[in-house]
Amino acid sequence: MTTSYDVIIVGGGVIGSSIAFxxxxxxxxxLLVEKDRIGCEASSAAAGMLGAQAEITEAGPLYDMAQKSRNLFPDIAEELKECSGIDIHLVNKGLLKVASSEEEENELKRLISFYQKQGQRAEWLSVEEMLEKEPNLxxxxxxxxxxxDDGHVxxxxxxxxFARAASILGVSLREYTTTTGVIIQNDRIIGIETNVGNFYSNMVVVTSGVWSGTLLQQTGLHLPLYPVKGECFSLLYPAAPITATVISEGCYIVPKQRGRLIVGATMGEGQYDKKVTLKGIRDLLTKTETILPNIVEGEWEKAWTGLRPQTPDGLPYMGKHPEIEGLFIAAGHFRNGILLSPITGQWMTELIEGERHEETLQPFRVDRFSKTMITR
Amino acid sequence: MTTSYDVIIVGGGVIGSSIAFxxxxxxxxxLLVEKDRIGCEASSAAAGMLGAQAEITEAGPLYDMAQKSRNLFPDIAEELKECSGIDIHLVNKGLLKVASSEEEENELKRLISFYQKQGQRAEWLSVEEMLEKEPNLxxxxxxxxxxxDDGHVxxxxxxxxFARAASILGVSLREYTTTTGVIIQNDRIIGIETNVGNFYSNMVVVTSGVWSGTLLQQTGLHLPLYPVKGECFSLLYPAAPITATVISEGCYIVPKQRGRLIVGATMGEGQYDKKVTLKGIRDLLTKTETILPNIVEGEWEKAWTGLRPQTPDGLPYMGKHPEIEGLFIAAGHFRNGILLSPITGQWMTELIEGERHEETLQPFRVDRFSKTMITR
Amino acid sequence: MTTSYDVIIVGGGVIGSSIAFxxxxxxxxxLLVEKDRIGCEASSAAAGMLGAQAEITEAGPLYDMAQKSRNLFPDIAEELKECSGIDIHLVNKGLLKVASSEEEENELKRLISFYQKQGQRAEWLSVEEMLEKEPNLxxxxxxxxxxxDDGHVxxxxxxxxFARAASILGVSLREYTTTTGVIIQNDRIIGIETNVGNFYSNMVVVTSGVWSGTLLQQTGLHLPLYPVKGECFSLLYPAAPITATVISEGCYIVPKQRGRLIVGATMGEGQYDKKVTLKGIRDLLTKTETILPNIVEGEWEKAWTGLRPQTPDGLPYMGKHPEIEGLFIAAGHFRNGILLSPITGQWMTELIEGERHEETLQPFRVDRFSKTMITR
Amino acid sequence: MTTSYDVIIVGGGVIGSSIAFxxxxxxxxxLLVEKDRIGCEASSAAAGMLGAQAEITEAGPLYDMAQKSRNLFPDIAEELKECSGIDIHLVNKGLLKVASSEEEENELKRLISFYQKQGQRAEWLSVEEMLEKEPNLxxxxxxxxxxxDDGHVxxxxxxxxFARAASILGVSLREYTTTTGVIIQNDRIIGIETNVGNFYSNMVVVTSGVWSGTLLQQTGLHLPLYPVKGECFSLLYPAAPITATVISEGCYIVPKQRGRLIVGATMGEGQYDKKVTLKGIRDLLTKTETILPNIVEGEWEKAWTGLRPQTPDGLPYMGKHPEIEGLFIAAGHFRNGILLSPITGQWMTELIEGERHEETLQPFRVDRFSKTMITR
Structure with a gap:
């Protein structure tokens, strides 16, 4: 008789690992199964910005979710350090969103009123004030x-x-295990098929990022997801030329430990390849040089890409499969997977445990683009 | 209306690339589609031995196939150099299969009679003759x-x-394209589904190595394939301590250009992970040090693994799907994919072109483990 | 007129960087000048053991120095984190020195009395107690x-x-600057010659590890130093098989964050090359497998070497040049450069500042092997 | 008694290795001694252009030398392949020097008359002819x-x-050996001092590139040499967008095997560091994009630097030391070390063997900037 699990999670990115934890x-x-290594895709490519305000600039369910998740970071950082021994390097030096035209300035000033209405801190800096704060801009x-209040990790x-803490608390991790199908009996999930055999559980959570849709096709669910390739590079300085994260239309610059800057990210819609192109480097370079002229003094470290999973309406999928009992989905967090991982782990756990009503996740329901399901 | 191809090949390893060429x-x-990069799996992990005699030690279809394929290498090396500009570094310095006990010696002497009966060259070397040839053994x-006559590339x-020459001759290469299913209409293949959309063709060849079985499950074909993980490492010397390839029970040592030796390979049956373990290194080290004591003087370069696709009877699959018209398969070449790639490319092309009767590939038929198909 | 410095330090390893700080x-x-990059030699190759007791097993000036330096680490870790933002990952889980024979056991028990006499903690563990602490031994x-009390960083x-904190406090760092000579006038140092020109100061500290002797030849000082090449490798585990550092005759195993073990180190006396040999890997493997059998389950990460600067009597050089005023030396810390760096930085600074009498560093005097100087 | 050599060569770059061969x-x-690894500095950083015409655009000793050296390549490529087994990939597809203004066009047309007067082939291509040859320009x-006639390797x-062939022919190679001084007796060289002891010979050749001057200071010879840092990067294409090497004011693009382009090189005068800067990448990118717009489609591979040894008049040093018998020098080949290595190896060997009169190397004499020597 084979082992059975309370819950199987398919996908060892930051979302799956947080839920496991x-x-x-x-x-x-x-049981957490991952086709390659834990965190080897988009989760490791990210710059780690916690842009709860910077990235989500409209009221709505994603905005609320992002604020809540950002607020969880101080505690989660401490908890993870204690349990796993790993320091996630939470930095709270704030974020500057810069304007290069009157139009952008007006747009940003409009945003400030929005933030303030939401009860969030946000402040306009004149050029002089900005240069006082960051003299190299x-x-x-x-x-x-x-x-x-927007930081980074x-x-x-x-x-x-997340994964190591989960493992220490008893979760089984299986890397290099490709899930090829879900096993369904009488409209109930009972396990998964993988390249190394079947695993059984009455509850399965699919957290496979941009690859989630393909796995779920078999269940009749239309779960549109597409990749947005992001090219990034990093630079080294004797002393970093900025202390706060700086973002602008189309790029961000995040200062990390030891004089390192991470610069990102291009937006290659629908691109599944992981090639860094010279074009990508040029586009980032041109944009960032306008904002931070002496960025070019930096020493080249390396370049890389990540495939961020996007959905048609920009909201992640979080919820229950409409027809298969015991099947859950959490995917499509786009550029905000790092930021949203604590709250996603918490909410999905509550949903699985029956402590949260699925109505509370209504905007994120997984069948919102699946006509068959809706008309059923 | 979308483009249609004469043939789609699923899997850009050495087998798929040879067929494309x-x-x-x-x-x-x-159209050649590959889930990651061309040759990124077992094909690049191989040491490139052309062990037509060394590796196949019994009469049978595989033995004949291997001899024929080895004989194609001088011409193919020249043709590929001319067409693609790439030198495959064909080396014809022979191979030594060493014995460390009377039992192994008897077994090897029996092999010599076998080779000679097959009309192949093979010669017994006493310890003195062996040391004259390779003084460091x-x-x-x-x-x-x-x-x-056994060389290496x-x-x-x-x-x-193969892939570049194919591309120069007009083949479309699509890397980073995962094939998720085959499209069948009235028992006829009409195309494939991938993560970037569908592609259409009346002929599809599956050359996905150990991942081929999963793709074909959908067609009802039981095509058993399992990975045998092989760990390898390479060493550098001012001058390589051997000039011929040396193999023994459980390991091989292949001398490459610029004083490099490749040492392989462990046999991790059923292991899908690509981790090099200290145990693997130790096992290879222990075996090779017995054969070539001063191998330990070498400078460590690096270690890696490959997943070699094995079948229950050790023969590759090459042929037509028993029920779906237009669907072809070439997979499961285990440790001999490099050696067998030229003849596989040639034979599969002849089969696809209608120039070869499938009866000639009878021992390699793809439904030999598929009861359903056989009883049909 | 060119800039002049209060002090020039020649050599950007851990010793030079600590003095700079x-x-x-x-x-x-x-001014801190470094021929390549900060910390690129022995300082980065080290496993970071703080083996104040484990490494120094006799009473004497080195023993006292080591205990004092180890005791500085908690404060220095905090100070460096605050000033540079860098976490040196000080771990205080203790160290086990294991015995594999009655002879080794007796020797270790003798050591315990020695440690206790010195007022240091040390405890004998029977096999059962040892296995309770580290069940995989x-x-x-x-x-x-x-x-x-022996930890690691x-x-x-x-x-x-150290270097970044120094830089933040105003020290000029010049990497890729090779010092080719010292400039002396009337038995007084006035600066250094480098590949990019001269730099001037009335105080120069040579902290160039094994390369220090060559630079000082010009001054008539015989400062014998020779390299001891140490080969190391690292392994990855889902969970590290040990929690404390384990050392034995001829090897050590240090557990780091995220399931990583560092295994070291061979002792290649007089070897200046940085080649990792298969022999080195084999020797470490054989030794560690005896102590920790399941170490072989680990995943191979990488191998490297460091050149540790040794002196004829095993004591570092710390002090003033006997004839050239303003010229100081701190080099030859062998396997204990990491451990000894805080106290060396402190003592050398006090010496330079005139706050410490050179008599207190008598055992480390730099002319102890220099007959010419002594007889002068 | 220690071994003595006929000749000791100090510096294992392409020049030293060619002389050794x-x-x-x-x-x-x-005996060939090298401070790190053979070819680890400028020799490996080079793009391998054989720009005998493209790089040297004035009549004079360097021009003649370059033509002669280029003509040696077909034979040397074959000889090295046979002796060492290494293919240097000599490619003879020519070189295009492009013009982006009328001024540059006039200058290039003037060059054509010069080449033709020298008996060299050179042809003006109109835009249409150029685009027919290289449609992507x-x-x-x-x-x-x-x-x-300008190719690349x-x-x-x-x-x-060169080094491996030399080794096979009996040359002793010592890597990781730093030469700290020359040993002179009665105005005659008798050996060298290194970090691993002394080596003796009555003939020593210094081929240490930009580091040669420092070593020779001890002999009173003023041999001015300064580094010109060159930053480069490489790109990958399914098919390279050019077939000939393309050069322009301030950059070159060299097409290599397997769809790789090498782009270089910036000119950082006096810079000894090996850091690639974002500025360097930007400058090359801007220049090359003007010439070859779709270069930006390429996949980023990597970036690196080399320190090219320059002299005040742009001519290398080749000859005998003016005062120390048995001491020879060959250094300062700037951007043309690869191109000039065969003829340098040949001429220096003839000089050492007494088969060539030093008058024939008059323009390259080593004391041309050393007043003391000249006035002696």
Whole structure:
């Protein structure tokens, strides 16, 4: 007789690892399967920005979710450090969103009122104030919004810490295991098929990022997801030319430990390849040089890409499969997987445990683009 | 209306690339799709031995196939160099199969009669003759078979040369494209589904190595394939301590250009992971040090693994799907994919072109383990 | 007129960087020159053991120095984190020195009395007690000394943190600058010659590890130093098989973050090359497998070497040049450069500042092997 | 008694390795010492252009030398392949020097008359002719000079082949050996001092590139040499967008095997560091994109630097030391070390063997900037 698990999670990125960690804290017997290595895709490619305000600039369910998740980071950082020994390097030096034209300035000022209405901190800095804060920024900018509460973490460390903490709490990790299908009996999930055999459980969570849709096709669910390739590079300085994260239309610059800057990210819609192109480097270079002229003094470290999983309406999928009992989905977090991972782990665990009503996740329901399911 | 191809090949390893090249020479409009990069799996991990005699030690269809394929190498090396500009570094310095006990010696001497009966060259070397040829081998060995006709090539270069030559002759290469299903209409193949959309063709060849079985499950074909993980490492010397390839029970040592030795390979049955273990290194080290004591003077370069696709009877699959018209399969070449790639490319092309009767590939038929198909 | 410095330090390893940091705290204007990159030699190759007891097993000036330096680590870790933002990952889980024979056991038990006489903690563990603490150690061992106060840090991070903190406090760092000579006038140092020109200062500290002797030949000082090449490798585990550092005759195993073990180190006396040999890997493997049998389950990460600067009597050189005023030397810390770096930085700074009498460093005097100097 | 050599060569770059190879063919007992690894500096960083015409655009001793050296390549490629087994990938597809303004066009046309007067082939291509040859070049260029006889090789392979062939012919190679001084007795060289002891010979050749001057200071010779840092990067294409080498004011693009382009090189005068800067990448990118717009489609492979040894008048040093008998120098080949290595190896060997009068190397004499020597 083969082992059976309380929950099987398919996909060892930051989302799957966070859910595994949160379920483990509830004493659940969990199996986490990953086709390659833990965190080897988008989760490790990320710059680790916690841009709860910077990235989500409209009221709505994603905005609320992002604020809540950002607020969980101080505690989660401490908890993960204690349990896994890994420091996720949470930095809270704020974020500057810069303007290079009057139009952008007006747009940013409009945003400030929005933030303030939401009860969030946000402050307009004139060019002088901005340069006082970050003296290496370009004098040709027209000012910036300062968001003191948007920080950043080390993305590969975060994923690794969730997975290692989960493992220490008893979760079984299986790397290099490709899930090829789900096993369904009488409209109930009973397990998964993989390249190394079947695993059984009455609850399965699909957290396979952009690859989630393909796995779920078999269940009749239309779950549209497409990759947005992001090219990034990193630079080294004796002392980093900025202290806060700086973002602008189309690029961000995140200062990390030891004088390292991460610069990202291009937006290659529908591209599944992981090639860094010279074009990508040029586009990032051109944009960032306008903002931070002496960025070019930096020493080249390396370049890489990540495939961020996007959905048609920009909202992640989080919820139950409409027809198969015991089948859950959490995918499509696009550029905000790092930021949203704590709250996703928490909410999905509550949903699985029956402690949260699925109505509370209504905007994220997984069948919102699946006509068959809706008309059923 | 979307483009249609004469033939679609699923899997850009050495087998798929060779078929693409051979079809291109017939002016076929071919699409080669590969889930990651060309040659990124077993094809690049190989040491490139052309052990037609060394590896296949019994009469039978595989033995004949291997001899024929080995004989194609001088011409194919020249043709690929001319067409792609890539030198596959064909080396014809022979191979020594060494014995460390009377039992192994008797077994090897029996092999010599077998080779000679097959009309192949093979010669017994006493310890003194062996040491004259390769003075660094251990004096504790009891002798060796010398196979002057077994050579080696650079495996990554061979795959790359097939693919590049195919591309130059007009084949479309699509890397980073995962094939998720085959499209069948009235028992006829009409195309494939991938993560970037569908592609159409009335002929599809599956050359996905150990991953081929999973793709074909959908067609009802039981095509058993399992991985045998092989760990290898390479060493550097001012001058390589051997000039011929040396193999023994459980390991091989292949001398490459610039004083490099490749040492392989462990046999991890059923292991899908690509981790090199300290145990693997230790096992290879222990075996090779017995044969070539001063191998330990070498400078460590690197270690890697490959997943070799094995079948229950050790023969590759080559042929037509028993029920779906237009669907072809070439997979399961185990440790001999490099050696067998030229003849596989040639034979599969002939089969696809209708120039070869499938009866000639009878021992390799793809439904030999598929009861359903057989009882049909 | 060219800039002049209060102090020039020649050599950007952990010793030079620590001195730079300590001088910077005294508001000195310091130039640190390094021929390649900061910490690129022995300082980064180290496993970071703080083996104040484990490594120094006799009473004497080195023993006292080591205990004092180890005791500085908690404060220095905090200070460096605050100033440079870099976490040196100080771990205080103790160290086990294991015995595999009655002879080794007796020797270790003798050591315990020695440690206790010195007022240091040390405890004998029977095999059962040892296995309770570290269940994966071999049952064939005969027991172990437990040293609860010997910890470890990340060696590259420590060097980097000293240098970065120094830089933040105003020290000028010049990498890729080779010092080719010292400039002397009337038996007084006035500067250094480098490949990019001269730099001037009335105080110069040579901290060039094994390369220090060559630079000082010009001054008539015979400062014997020779390299001891140490080969190391690292392994990855889902969970590390040990929690404390384990050392034995001829090898050590240090557990780092994220399931990583560092295994070291061979002792290649007089070897200046940085080649990892298969022999080195084999020797470490054989030794460690005896102690920790399942070490072989680990995944291979990488191998490297470092050149540790040794002196004829095993004591580092720390002090003033006997004839040239203003010329100081701190080199030859062998396997204990990481451990000894805080106290060396402190003592050398005090010596330079005139706050410490050179008599206190008598055992480390730099002319102890220089007959000419002594007889002068 | 220690071994003595016929000749000791100090510096294992392409120049030292070529001299070692040529001396070995004369049956000389040679020791080649190298501070790190053979070819680890400028020799491996080079793009391998054989720009005998493209790089040297004035009549004079360097021009003649370059033509002669280029003509040696077909034979040397064959000889090295046979002796060392290494293919240096000599490619003879010519070189295009493009013009982007009328001024540049006039200058290039003037060059054509010069080449033709020298008896060299050179041809003006109108924009249309240029685009017919290389359809991906920019239509905004005004034309190009076509130099059919300027080819390229793989620079690391060339150095490696010289050294390995030398080793096979009996030369002793000592890597990781730093030469700290020359040993002189009665105005005669008798050996060298290194970090691993002394080596003796009555003939020593210094071939240490930009580091040669420092070593020779001790002999009173002023041999001005300074580094010119060159940053380069490489790109990968399914098919390279050019077939000939393309050069322009300030950059070159060299097409290598397997769809790789090498782009170089910046000119950082006096810079000894090996850091690739974002500025360097930007400058090359901007220049090359003007010439070859779709270069940006390429996949980023990697970036690197080399330190090219320059002299005040742009001519290398080749000859005898003016005062120390038995001491020879060959250094300062700037951007043309690869191109000039065969003839340098040949001429220096003839000089050492007494088969060539030093008057024939008059323009390259080593004391031309050393007033003391001249006035002696």
């Amino acid at each position: 949160h379920l483990a804290k509830k004493k659940r017997k969990v 370009s004098r040709d900018l027209t000012g910036a919004v300062y968001l003191p 080390l993305a590969p460390e975060l994923t690794s810490a | 051979h079809l291109a020479k017939k002016k076929r409009k071919v 251990s004096r504790d060995l009891t002798g060796a078979v010398y196979l002057p 650079l495996a990554p270069e061979l795959t790359s040369a | 300590h001088l910077a705290k005294k508001k000195r204007k310091v 071999s049952r064939d061992l005969t027991g172990a000394v437990y040293l609860p 990340l060696a590259p991070e420590l060097t980097s943190a | 040529h001396l070995a063919k004369k049956k000389r007992k040679v 920019s239509r905004d260029l005004t034309g190009a000079v076509y130099l059919p 793989l620079a690391p392979e060339l150095t490696s082949a």
